[in-house]
Amino acid sequence: MTSSIRLRHLFAAVTLSCLSMSCFSAFASEFSQSYTAYKQAVAEKNSELALKYAGEAYELGSVQFGAKSLDTATLALNYATALEVQDQKEQANSLYLLALEVYQSSHGEDALEVLDPLIGAAQTSSNPKTARSLFEDAIDISSDAENRILHADTLSAAFTTLSKTRLYNRKIRNYALDGYEIYKEELPQDSLTRVKAAYIAGSIHFVEKKNSRAIPLLNEVVKQFSALNYTHPYELKAHAYLVELYEREGESDKSTEHCIAIGSMRPWLDDQEQVPLYRQPPEYPLSYVRRGKSGWAEVSFLVDELGFVKEPKILDSEGGSKFSDESIKALKQWRYAPKFVDGSPIAAETRVRMEFTIERKR
Template sequence: MNYIKHGTLATLLLLSANIHASADTQKEFKQVYQAYQQAVAHKDDTQKQLLAEQAYQLGQEIYGAEHQNTLNLAANYAEAMPSKMAEERVALYKKIVTGTQKLHGEASQQLIDPLISLTEATVQLGRRSSGSEFIDSAIAIAQKKQDLLLESKINFEAAKIFFEEQRHYRKAKRYLKRTDELNSAHLPANALHRLEVDMWVAAYETGRKRHNEAIERLNNIVNVFDENLDFEHPMELFAHSRLVAAYERVGNSEAATKHCVAIAKMRPWNNNIEQTPLYRQAPIYPRRAAEFSREGFVQLEFTVTPSGFVEDILVLNPDENIGFQKPSIKALKQWRYAPKFVDGKAVPAKSTVQIDFRLND
């Protein structure tokens, strides 16, 4: 069985079920559960919650309160609950954990996913308890099994959960550090889990304004893909994008160019849409406009050079918002883009952008 299936649809063990309910109840359950699966597929959150609750109630009649199917249905219902039901979600996940302990034992790997879900629900609830005891119990299970990859993945889930709340930042940092230590010591450099964690560590370093450390980590990711894989991967594209921004932040535009070009080779240019900048500087809001609470926008046409720089800027609405034009042009000159490729060669290309000036409410 695969663990760390956090946030996914729980699967029913229909073949092993001990069915007690009437044929009508079983038929109703089947219809409700199929409708629930369709609601999940169509991302209809309202119907998903309603049908998940109905399936859980019917499942208790069919399988009994302590059957694995019932626990899976409870997990589906807990996951479908809206934020206003945070207390109910925590209570249900605690019930799932207790039921799983009874079925599989207090050190079973089947407990890991419910414990992770309970941790997240507890953090979202925002009570004094941070949920650490639950995630630490999951980590202890992996340690007892001497499964270092599993231990790393649980620590990583913990880091992602705690990073969602600013007050848990130190705790998140600790879990991320432990994940990185386990990966560095026990996983090959080209393991996808290790690469994903490297992306998070790079983001953490960027947030701390340690841009050189982030650059080193991101370059390692790119090198792993270049040396080990003969196909393009979204993570590689993302790492190149982050490197453009990181190099620009340290004033090394020349180094950023390599990654602008690499992205262009991986992502075709589309003349029909506005190009997305790889790095952008926000324009400075004109002081007088701010003083008089004036808002506006500037529409610009420009050329993206074969190196991804911006040249030949033209204001498309020159008679409007005149005070916003100069800061718009100044900011746009610092942006970087992935250039257009034609027949395997980078070429100049035209693009447009609208820069909006809006005051905060």
Template structure:
């Protein structure tokens, strides 16, 4: 029987803003019994992916039954292992170890069949980098990815892989691999600015990450410049996913408030309010919040407390007229809670296209970890 190469449901997507197209390869279903079992399992997996339900269970069955058909060293087994790794839901060390083992298995197979410098190994390397617990190993896997990308003679692909590496290192190992992440990001950003239009998805993601790095170094003006560029792109390209624009506005509110520029933050509070339809049943969520200080006398006594408050969110998203509904623990908790909440910012309620004041409530709990 001639073996057919299975479609691999993975892609080198750079963010949630980009989509991966799924493709399939027809499989013979009437060969030996193991082949029939696998064929049925794989078709169930394809249907689960399309319906977006039971993907993990069907991916696991396709992987185990496919391995029985193709053996331990076939590309199809590697691809099925990656599909299964990507389908695993949930968090925790045990699940991450399981994902890593599957990506490691796939990489071993693909490197043996195509060479360690082959492009076929990139997704397995990225998977290992994402799920290893070692910052050193993650950096090593990503360095291999970029070295492989350079062999393709495609500068944008190299930049994309550098951005992917920067995102992963910044997310999981920023304290240990900050410099590597920063260098990768700056190199990718330089390429994008010179070669891609400002409304490209790659530039938007690079701007977000550059803003995050700048904020981490308390270079707030640099972060604000990047995020305002994102907002301007969305303002002139209304067909984009507005969740990214909401995120940019929200981050700008926090940055302006950190600089004491509340009026600058106001326009972004209003922008979010216009973008998100008001629901009477919704609980207003602060766009910027300051945590209350724990009263020193209560901390020394090991005392806990809570404060429930009602307040007005005015037409600019400021908190006004805070009143205590009930509290437990004493006046010092109340004073600390009020002082914090008065610094919060909200998206104001809109009625008939205009901002109006609204009443909201919140409860703050003060607890000492023992």
């Protein structure tokens, strides 16, 4: 990003300036050592050391360049990023805002250079409305840039942060969908950024029950992640979503391959309880509702090699036989990931307890 490029230039300028004046003081040397250690920590992806040396370089740079200099603001941006990685958002936010003020003063409020501190300040703000305002400014700036990937990155960052707040609405939802459309046009199919964006777009359509839009997106996610030599959490979740999507469409044969895929990815334990990937709640017997009856039914059954429920049997129940009947009827529609042993799916017994409860008005 912009900050890392600027910092490399900053370091070269400081070194050349001091050498030309023969004034490489002990103080300047200490800054140089801290900044070099910071760059090394970043290269080695050592977040704890990056935080330590980013802090040291910022404190030393503040004295050497001045608290309001552009160089110090760039060091503040680095320090803020390291703090954010360690989830120290309050302190990071203060530094992002400091850097933002200096960047806007030096480059102009609508300059591309202000995007890094602007987005950083938005991501670390404790006030959702402030975060939304900052992101809107960032999106306005990135939309005018020639770099469409940069705009998609900004939209995605805004969605990731704001979708977790009470402000989530259709506009924020569209940030993710619009970002994905750009990635789809600009990036190859196997780009991890594009695949992750496809997963998010597919998840949005899944929640909104737009099956025909969700299915191709999530299948693309599964296809791309299947080429990896490790299991990505998005791949597992995409398979799980596809199980439910195909069951919604009444296409159990298509959901089966995803049940099996999930089962093959899991490290199964002998006593591990199987968790349903798709479930239909049992119907509450109308006659029992009228009478205010509550109860439960405990059922054992086999999950076969394809993830279907077989041979359900009532182990115990309370409240009436209709609870048992409805429990079995519902369970026959459930889907599971089959258990794997030595690389092959097997039938395995499990059990569930169905609760039927009527909340009484006080």
